[in-house]
Amino acid sequence: MAVRIAVGNHKGGSGKTATTTLLAAAWAEQGKRVLVVDMDPQGNASRRLGSAFDPNHPTLTTSEVVRSGETGVAAQAIRPCGWPGQYGELVHVIPARFDLDNRLSEAGVVGAVLRLANALEGVDDDYDITLLDSQPSMAHLTQLALAAAHWALAVADPEYDGVDGAIRFRDFVRDAKTLRGLGNPDLRFLGVVVNRADARVGAHRYQLDQLPATFGADLLTTDSTPETLAAPELALHIPERAAIKDAADTEIPVRLLPGAPARLVADLYTRLALCLFAKVTR
Ligand SMILES: Nc1ncnc2c1ncn2[C@@H]1O[C@H](COP(=O)(O)OP(=O)(O)O)[C@@H](O)[C@H]1O
Ligand SMILES: [Mg+2]
Structure with a gap:
């Protein structure tokens, strides 16, 4: 079965979708098979993966998958992403569109929070990783993702509100686990990806300094070498x-964009992907 990682932060614009894609x-690029489940009605992940919902050629989306909630039904909604070559072969997506918002009104139905987990059951066995992108909210759609996930990963921009939103996401995961409110007692908090860092900004430098104390150094991402693990900075x-x-x-x-800056960004994500994969498989 794939390792399922739900990406979240209570705050918007921190880079949840950027991190997911x-x-x-x-x-x-590392030969892993990846399924992206878009749980944000904005559908940004779907579009950035070249798989935006096309009303002229409608396909099933997360809205229909969750409405049904039948065991394994998500298989019918999987499609290759729109990226070229090996990317399209290895990255598949269950896209979202705006009417995923309609699932919110069903939140009070008994067992509704487990509909996505049921729908995905047995569906992602042939993938290495399933990434669930969520909206900046702790409400029903994010809870559906968390109820289906093994891990919760926060993405935080290093400013007060970004870190605060990541703390709320972490605490929500902890409390939901304790209270068994998601029916998923095995859910674990994977850590925090710091995104959009700008060392020229004083507020960023301050927040970056505080992060190891706030979350614990082991919950930040590093290259996982003995040197970096011993040095949170x-x-x-x-x-x-x-x-x-x-x-x-x-x-x-990003690796297919021309120029050295894009390649450097792609190389950073290579390291991040290695770090996170090591954490979820150890
Ligand atoms: N590290 C980054 N550098 C520059 N732009 C970024 C970075 N991360 C995200 N963005 C951009 O910022 C905006 C918000 O990011 P997005 O991934 O949509 O956030 P979220 O999904 O958390 O709302 C998007 O336009 C995205 O392209
Ligand atoms: Mg997003």
């Missing part, structure tokens, strides 16, 4: 880079 690309942070926006807007993996 760039990690998917990096894992594909060497944690792997994703900087603010134009190539990340360019990849999102042109719907291609």
Whole structure:
């Protein structure tokens, strides 16, 4: 079975979707099979993967999958992503569209929070990793993702609100686990990916300094070498880079963009993907 990772933060714009799509690309470059489940009605992950919902050629989306909730039904909604070559072969997606919002009104139905978990049962056995992108909210759609996941991964921009949103996400995972509210007592908090870091900004430097104390150094991403593990200040942070926006807007993996800056970003995600894969498989 795939290792399922739900990506979240209570705050929007921290880079949940960027992290989801760039990690998917990096894992594909490492030969991993990746399923992306888009649980945000904005459908940004679907579009950046070249798989936006097309009303002229409608296919099933996470909205229909969750509405049904039948065991294994998600298999019917999987499609290859729109990226070229090996990426398209290895990265598949269950896309979202805006009407995923309609599932919110069903939150009160008994057992509703388990519908995605049921729908995915047996479906991602042939993948190495399933990434569940979520919206900036702790409400029903994010809870569906968390109920289906093994791990919860926060993405935080190093500013007060970004870190605060990541703390709320971490605490929500802890409390939901304790209270068994998600029916998923095995859910674990994987850690925090720091994104959009800009060392020129004083507030960023301050937050980056505080992060090891806030989350614990082992919950930050590093290259997992003995040297970096012993030195939290060497944690792997994703900087603010134009190539990340360019990849999102042109719907291609960042490594396929021309120029050295894009390659450096792609190399950073290679390291991040190796770090996270080691954590979830150890
Ligand atoms: N490290 C980064 N450098 C530059 N732009 C980024 C970075 N991470 C995200 N972005 C851009 O910031 C915006 C918000 O990111 P997004 O991934 O959509 O956040 P979220 O899914 O958390 O709301 C998008 O336009 C995205 O392309
Ligand atoms: Mg998003």
